[in-house]
Amino acid sequence: MLPIRDCVQQTPGYVPGEQPQTTDYIKLNTNENPYAPPDEIFNNLEEELKKVRLYPDPVSTKLRKAAGEVFGFSYEQILAGNGSDDILNIALRTFVNPGETVAFLDLTYSLYETIAKVHGATIQTISTNENFELDSPLICPEAKLIFVASPNPPLGKHLNRQYLKETCEQATGVVLIDEAYVDFSDEDHWDFIKEYDNVIVSRTMSKSYSLAGMRVGFGISSREIIEQMNKVRDSYNLDRIAQTLGANCFQFQDYFQSIWQKVRTTRNRLIASLRNLDFFVFDSDANFVLASPQWIEASDLYTKLKERKVLVRYFKHPRISNYIRITVGTDAEIDRLLEVIKQLKNES
Amino acid sequence: MLPIRDCVQQTPGYVPGEQPQTTDYIKLNTNENPYAPPDEIFNNLEEELKKVRLYPDPVSTKLRKAAGEVFGFSYEQILAGNGSDDILNIALRTFVNPGETVAFLDLTYSLYETIAKVHGATIQTISTNENFELDSPLICPEAKLIFVASPNPPLGKHLNRQYLKETCEQATGVVLIDEAYVDFSDEDHWDFIKEYDNVIVSRTMSKSYSLAGMRVGFGISSREIIEQMNKVRDSYNLDRIAQTLGANCFQFQDYFQSIWQKVRTTRNRLIASLRNLDFFVFDSDANFVLASPQWIEASDLYTKLKERKVLVRYFKHPRISNYIRITVGTDAEIDRLLEVIKQLKNES
The missing domain is CATH 3.90.1150.10 (Aspartate Aminotransferase, domain 1)
Structure with missing residues (x-):
């Protein structure tokens, strides 16, 4: 057996x-x-390909610095992931022991449920109303981690900002706000990171930066949270070309x-x-x-x-x-x- | 807190x-x-770069088929990883509940200890002799997973083949044989996969295939084991370019x-x-x-x-x-x- x-x-x-x-x-x-992304992002690729036999920078420094410039945070507050799916998984493994609770909406990105199950977490779903929206903050006192996407798939609308704010305020665990689609809207939640010490924002380059093929994502939070999540990360989680193309894209805002x-x-x-x-x-x-x-x-x-x-x-x-x-x-x-x-x- | x-x-x-x-x-x-790898592996890169805005094949089919040709296994017995470190981590998360036991030698690849600790596993180290070699098989009846590298770093020598065979035979859990360096030697352990249903071999393209910069590795085992490990894998764990360059390298044996x-x-x-x-x-x-x-x-x-x-x-x-x-x-x-x-x- x-x-x-x-x-x-x-x-x-x-x-x-x-x-x-x-x-x-x-x-x-x-x-x-x-x-497609601009052709110029491939300009220095040959140089990188010449070094393909060598390990990449294990901590993706250039990429994180480029992201930091655009996001307005120090690169020490940024973790680079092999797509933002990697960030979600790392958060789960940093904050939730198997058996402990993860919460998310009943209708949202379905990967939250899959990775929580594989991790052996207890799942608490929080109901959306008949319009698939919030009537109140997400309250789940036993949750070590709340995954919440805004804009929230499959609807694609931002969740009520005030309810999200109260979610962060009242959570006893960590709140991860998945901003995969945020660049197609007028709002973001950067200020929640500054205001609350238990908030992580995740971002991906797969949608707005036309890099789905390269798997580049980020977790942005306090230095303390990033330091712990960094231990759970695979030590070389982004290859050379992903790091390079990701960093290059940020030069074409x-x-x-x-x-x-x-x-x-x-x-x-x-x-x-x-x-x-x-x-x-x-x-x-x-x-x-x-x-x-x-x-x-x-x-x-x-x-x-x-x-x-x-x-x-x-x-x-x-x-x-x-x-x-x-x-x-x-x-x-x-x-x-x-x-x-x-x-x-x-x-x- | x-x-x-x-x-x-x-x-x-x-x-x-x-x-x-x-x-x-x-x-x-x-x-x-x-x-460096041969320049020809970059020949079809432009074509892939044109598709960089699109998700890669989530299950790395071409890469696994190319690996299967060289390794002599069906691609259904092969899991592609973001480096073989990814495979080690996936194995841990597939077979070991936190608190359960992982065993490895007292002197070996130090990542085994790090990922086992981060996972919350109980660690059992097995002593090597004064020459850093085995005097007997690795026996640890409570281990759900044994990590064993052959050739074994930091020494770089193959472990005694008969002892390894007995390790697989007597293990009550899964034995992962890490063959990161095997291509620089005359031996491999493919036959153990065929002989025992609890053996995984891991391989990496970082060393022998000159692709450390691209993070490509494999786990090779029974269909049943690969199917379970596949659930734990990140759904898009290898990007387009890693899949392409990996598959290309196998054409230049x-x-x-x-x-x-x-x-x-x-x-x-x-x-x-x-x-x-x-x-x-x-x-x-x-x-x-x-x-x-x-x-x-x-x-x-x-x-x-x-x-x-x-x-x-x-x-x-x-x-x-x-x-x-x-x-x-x-x-x-x-x-x-x-x-x-x-x-x-x-x-x-």
């Missing part, structure tokens, strides 16, 4: 969105940025701000168009929208779109079983999506 | 070897391959075999030269040697070499406090090392 831990044996494992490695799909299913604005413009047009096509659509602060067709089952729509080479995301979760989540693509991609939807609607 | 776990709070954290990011050192301290042979030739010359210079030197099956100068304190020698821009590794561990570990570099690098040592010896 192999000694597989119960918490591992009993967990089905995380199922990421489909990642077809062919290019014939319009890929609107995993919230990637439709715009103007470019990225312009594409965030483009995504927001396209998003608003997408929302309006879907509403015209008889969808119920939530407002969004992210680079995706959650939409419920009123004339077809969402699961059918997902399948028919896929047959026509348009990939969106469908979740089997009962509360959103009649929704699809659509990543905001380029204008041309969204035009094509809307065209296919119109055809399907006419046929229905 | 922040809820830092005791196992984290009480662990100092792993201290990796120095990684100066300047090029003025002769760097013989962290067992990197002195020879002839090249790599020729540099492994070169390293072995240089290693044997280094050992003979050091013995002539009044060092006690162990034989080695790896790309490094452990050597004790008989005419100077090892710590002094380390410092004096560093002042002269030659970086070797010194460990504060009491049993090897009069040894330095030297990575086998190019012939020119080893010539320079020996020249500096000669000067120091003449001055002593």
